[in-house]
Amino acid sequence: MRSLVLAIELAWWQQTVLRTIGVLAAVLLPAGTLVYVFLFKMMSFMQSRLGPMEAGPYGSMQLLAEVGKWIQKEDIIPWRADRKLFAMAPYIVVMTVFLTYVGVPFGPDAWFADLDVGIFYILAVSSISVLGILIAGWSSANKYSLLGGLRAAGQLIAYELPMVLAVVGVVIQAETLNLQGIVAAQHEGAIFGWDGIGNPFILTQFVGFLIFLVALQAELTQTPFDMPVAESELVSGYMTEYSGMRFLLFFIAEFASAGAFAAVAATLFLGGWALPGVDLDADYMNVLGPIVLLAKIMLVAFLVFWVRFTYPRFREDQLQQLAWKVLIPLSLVNILATMALKVAY
Amino acid sequence: MVAQNIFFYVIAAVMVAAAVVVVTNRNVVRAALALIVVFAGVAAQYILLAAEFVATTQVLVYIGAIMVLMLFGIMLTRARIGQDPEMTNERWWVGLITALLLAGVMGYALIDHFGSDPLPEDRRLVAVGGSNTATVSDAIFSQYLIPFEVISVLLLSALVGAIVIARKDR
Numbered sequence: 001m002r003s004l005v006l007a008i009e010l011a012w013w014q015q016t017v018l019r020t021i022g023v024l025a026a027v028l029l030p031a032g033t034l035v036y037v038f039l040f041k042m043m044s045f046m047q048s049r050l051g052p053m054e055a056g057p058y059g060s061m062q063l064l065a066e067v068g069k070w071i072q073k074e075d076i077i078p079w080r081a082d083r084k085l086f087a088m089a090p091y092i093v094v095m096t097v098f099l100t101y102v103g104v105p106f107g108p109d110a111w112f113a114d115l116d117v118g119i120f121y122i123l124a125v126s127s128i129s130v131l132g133i134l135i136a137g138w139s140s141a142n143k144y145s146l147l148g149g150l151r152a153a154g155q156l157i158a159y160e161l162p163m164v165l166a167v168v169g170v171v172i173q174a175e176t177l178n179l180q181g182i183v184a185a186q187h188e189g190a191i192f193g194w195d196g197i198g199n200p201f202i203l204t205q206f207v208g209f210l211i212f213l214v215a216l217q218a219e220l221t222q223t224p225f226d227m228p229v230a231e232s233e234l235v236s237g238y239m240t241e242y243s244g245m246r247f248l249l250f251f252i253a254e255f256a257s258a259g260a261f262a263a264v265a266a267t268l269f270l271g272g273w274a275l276p277g278v279d280l281d282a283d284y285m286n287v288l289g290p291i292v293l294l295a296k297i298m299l300v301a302f303l304v305f306w307v308r309f310t311y312p313r314f315r316e317d318q319l320q321q322l323a324w325k326v327l328i329p330l331s332l333v334n335i336l337a338t339m340a341l342k343v344a345y
Numbered sequence: 346m347v348a349q350n351i352f353f354y355v356i357a358a359v360m361v362a363a364a365v366v367v368v369t370n371r372n373v374v375r376a377a378l379a380l381i382v383v384f385a386g387v388a389a390q391y392i393l394l395a396a397e398f399v400a401t402t403q404v405l406v407y408i409g410a411i412m413v414l415m416l417f418g419i420m421l422t423r424a425r426i427g428q429d430p431e432m433t434n435e436r437w438w439v440g441l442i443t444a445l446l447l448a449g450v451m452g453y454a455l456i457d458h459f460g461s462d463p464l465p466e467d468r469r470l471v472a473v474g475g476s477n478t479a480t481v482s483d484a485i486f487s488q489y490l491i492p493f494e495v496i497s498v499l500l501l502s503a504l505v506g507a508i509v510i511a512r513k514d515r
Contacts, residue, residue, distance in 0.1 A: 127409025
């Protein structure tokens with residue numbers, strides 16, 4: 001099988017086309033699944049209602065109907081807005097999600113780019129999305145939009161630090177930044193000499209995992225960290241003036257980045273595309289790996305959306321205090337403890 | 346080497362054009378956005394040199410942190426949409442002289458040191474475990490440990506200084 005598949009020699013542009021289609025699928029499929037399963041159905045069940053039921057069996061085509069509706073809508077740009085930047089902003093946000101997925105491995109040979117700097121690259125490109133949000137807020141020429149953009153920037157800057165620091169613990173344990181290396185380190189690791197399930201870093205880096213999840217929630221601006229789009233105060237924050245296709249792009253970016261960060265969390269802490277007991281180099285992992293990773297994405301995303309549908313919104317000062325006075329000191333202690341244990345063992 | 350040379354000049358041309366926009370544009374937010382293009386160009390040049398760790402750091406620090414903070418500050422204080430006639434400083438020629446002198450010194454240092462040496466064919470540093478990143482970290486924490494720590498102290502003092510300037514109860 002391997003010889004058969006690998007015997008096909010593809011030109012560089014053919015590989016690029018295939019990878020582009022692959023990234024499109026990797027961005028859109030989890031995003032659509034998250035919207036249907038969590039936003040449409042799980043939220044409805046938590047609120048004792050059925051959610052969409054009409055479009056398709058059990059409402060499963062509802063998302064397509066919504067996309068069709070948004071595409072038809074008129075593209076309105078406010079008269080006083082900075083037209084070019086207003087039009088550009090959603091594309092910046094969506095682009096960063098695509099770039100994030102580029103770094104995530106799905107199997108031994110199923111990756112878009114096997115980067116030496118792996119997780120560091122992902123953290124770097126995901127930090128660009130703030131720029132799109134700031135530009136969207138400013139160029140709308142609307143005070144609610146501007147306030148939403150500023151809140152988003154303040155929040156994302158504050159929570160980027162604990163996220164990076166939480167990842168450092170994992171990197172110290174795995175001794176590599178490369179995500180394939182991190183997957184392999186978890187698969188081949190052992191817990192006090194017992195290597196039955198490898199060593200998924202959620203066990204040894206549990207504090208890091210918790211910090212990462214909280215920072216994740218804030219980076220995705222999901223409730224309780226949704227002050228940038230707080231409907232009751234800011235209409236819809238930086239998205240207020242957007243309609244039609246451009247709003248759809250923001251919407252896709254929100255859920256696609258939830259999927260992307262869930263994939264990163266799954267790779268860092270839950271063993272990525274590997275399962276205990278499988279052969280990491282086996283060919284079938286290229287097919288099984290993406291399915292395993294998708295299952296783990298759904299697991300992490302379930303936690304994110306569970307919290308989103310459960311808790312009310314923070315106040316702005318509570319948000320900043322949590323980041324600077326709790327999460328950052330905690331993650332620094334976590335790094336010190338990991339370093340000490342790494343040197344000791 | 347030809348492809349790298351062509352892309353170096355393409356990226357350099359984009360960077361120079363964006364840098365001109367930074368100083369001539371009369372809208373402070375648009376000037377800041379043009380500065381982002383310059384920084385992204387620097388990152389692209391690092392990637393051409395197979396220095397992906399430095400390129401990623403460039404993106405994370407300059408685009409993801411410094412420019413976001415800068416835009417944040419601009420939007421908090423003054424960020425009108427449209428033209429702002431007060432954007433050009435009266436003493437812009439001082440800046441021009443400084444920039445020319447800096448370009449002269451740096452250009453001279455580079456040409457004096459490297460001359461017309463061609464870049465090595467394989468620019469990956471594979472001293473430690475075949476990994477560029479590991480090699481960089483190895484260099485920082487052994488050979489260049491003292492400069493690295495001195496820079497940390499410098500940043501710390503800058504941080505303390507910023508707090509002292511910002512606090513109100515003086």
